[in-house]
Amino acid sequence: MKVNKSKRIEETLFKVLMWVAMAVVFGFVISVIWTVFSRGAKAMSWDMITKLPGGGFYIGKEGGFLNAIVGSLYIVGASTLIGLLISIPVVFYLNVYLKKDSRLAYVARLAFDVLFGMPSIVYGAFGFSIMIYFGLRTSLLGGIIVITLLIIPIFIRSMDEATRNFPRDILDASFSLGATRWETLKVVVRQIAPGIATATLLSIGRAIGDAASVMFTAGYTDSIPTSLSQPAATLPLAVFFQLSSPIPEVQDRAYAAALVLTVIVLLLSIGGRFITNRFSKNKL
């Protein structure tokens, strides 16, 4: 019975440690969310999300950060669309045209995993040097291009995951009806629609929250861009830049912007969970 006792003590000890670890995780979640919400709510007002920065905005006068909201929406909207257009064919190619043990598919998946792991600052620096090479200045277009490049691996990985479990019988059924693989695409797309939807929400969440890459490429401005060649403000940078100001009113706006950003991202995350209702590795 003595043996049992030491076994049991060890078991209990580690169980307690595991509970502590999970409590710590929850503690972090609550702390982050609570901080952003409580601080942001204090600073939040209708003006913040409906007005552009007015004169003297950066010394604490009138205005809001509508420029950043709209800028983020422009960039995210455009890059999500382009990203989808590029990713769907690639995923389809990997899963339908290539065999399961294809070398190319292996290398491609590896490449996308590597690209997925690349820090956004590297995308930003690379994008920036390309833009200099072509004589472009920071602009909406630059932001869109870099964010597109950034989210393509996310799109592909998460759609690939959804497609890989796709029943091949459906493909065979479609082929046997005389459809070409290209026509079968439509069938596949319809089947993996939930996967595409999750991937999209996931990518939007990533795209809207990324600061390091747009910092280099989209720049920052107080107005809403009217053409692709003008710089564009983004929400994360609105938080970052305003927080570095010494003036409390300006910092407050940073907190309000952080609140807006967090709410958007949380909604996207809840949406994604609602669709798949499972913990997917691609969320990370």
Next chain:
Amino acid sequence: MAIEVQNLNVHIKDNHILKNINLTLPEKQITCIIGPSGCGKSTLLRTLNRLIDGTEGVRLDGKVLVDGQDIIGSGPEITELRRRIGLVSQRPCPLPMSIFDNVAYGCRINKMHKRHKALIYAVQKNLKAVGLWDEVRGRVRTPAARLSIGQQQRLCLARSLAVEPQYILADEATSALDPISSKTVEDLFVSLKNDYTIIMVTHTLRQALRIADNVVFMYLGEVVESGPAQQVFHHPQQELTQKYLSGAFS
């Protein structure tokens, strides 16, 4: 020293898997559980050592007396119960470690041999008991996964014996093996019945016929008939048993 099952019911979620089981599994004999696929043989075995606890949504009612002690409900410490009841599963399942460590695993877990010498002796003894010692004596420190499937299964048996159980449960322990290994393992069980109470599930009637002292016939979660092998095989009381034995449904 026998196992007594009284009014045992097992539910998994909303499915009634085992229905009102009443059984006596006599000491130091081989009891074979037979029955068509899905009738609950594995479930019954897994209930006896409470491995079924790991299944999601499982509910147990009734009594299972092991040495007169009820193991359902608060009962004894589960790990101690499992030490007393060895299990050999269908597919051999060597742990990711050396042959030696596999056999020593249970001893170490249960802190059975204080001195290393004693542990080495125990490992040797049990490898000999399953006839594996001569085959592996030079390489007991190599990974167990390199053994052949038949050897692996005997290793698993040695591993179970090393924790000095009184009972051995075997779930189709020979079905994944080639005929020769299968025969070796089967003979092993027969030789072990002097020291252990053995309960085995088998799909091959001929195997049951060869080695069983007692037979339990299950069908759709119920025990249809049980008793001495002679009686069940040659004078079955139930029509279902007769049908099954004559191969009417397989």
Next chain:
Amino acid sequence: MLRGRIVKDKMAQGLMCLLTILSILFVLVMAVGLYLKSAPVLEGRSFVSLITSSEWKPMKGEFGFLPFIVGSLWVTFLAILIAFPISLLTAIYLTEYARPKVRKLVFPALDILAALPSVIYGVWGMLVIVPWISSHVAPHFMDFSSGYTVLAAGIVLGVMVLPLLVSLFIEVFSSVPIELREASLALGATRWQTAKKVVLRKTLAGMLAATVLAVSRAMGETIAVLMVCGCVIGIPKGVLEPCYPIPALIANNYGEMLSMPLYESALMFAALILFAVVLVFNLLSRIILYRIERKEA
């Protein structure tokens, strides 16, 4: 009609193949691009001297990356030190113990951590961690600290890589067959003993791969670190000193990049270092993880 369809199919196939290959090539393009950009600073300076010198005087053309590299290493090490035990225990609980109900509770929490943008963690770090260090931790060791330290960056980064590590660990642990666990349990092992002696032992390679991935994630994280690290050039001598990791260096100076000769090239060299490290780490760990996944299937 039929021929038209087949031609269309072939064209589509060609296009898709092209897209796929282009995406693979993109990794190469990135490497070459960054290398070409950093070539000027490599001219006349050896690679070794660049990464071992700690003289950083862009005006004079002296670029020693050592402080930044050491800063990155410090911060990353601390982040993993914090995240590893927490994620390991959480992942073991979730795979070996938890009922589905508990999982349903914990996964959304991890989802939230994974979804929050870097800049939000930066805000949290500035509002919670930095003041905490400044007023509760540092006073025990020194007269004054602003709180913008290696420790702050490490904690923030640690929280950021938590969900990644947990999900990778879960994936790795799930590759261990249930029968193996049952074999151990059936011998009288407790669940913890089973986890320790069977699951962890069987997945050492996978755990290593997961950790390496987390390391590379932590190394590249920019904005959050930039906001709490203090950004003082110098080799930190302890966790309560400010630091200046590589991503922070790049992000903080892009504005002046073009104003000084070679400065741009030096920063691109920094990006190249980051790229190379992340590339190697990712390749290694992904290949290990693929192996595990394939074995499982």
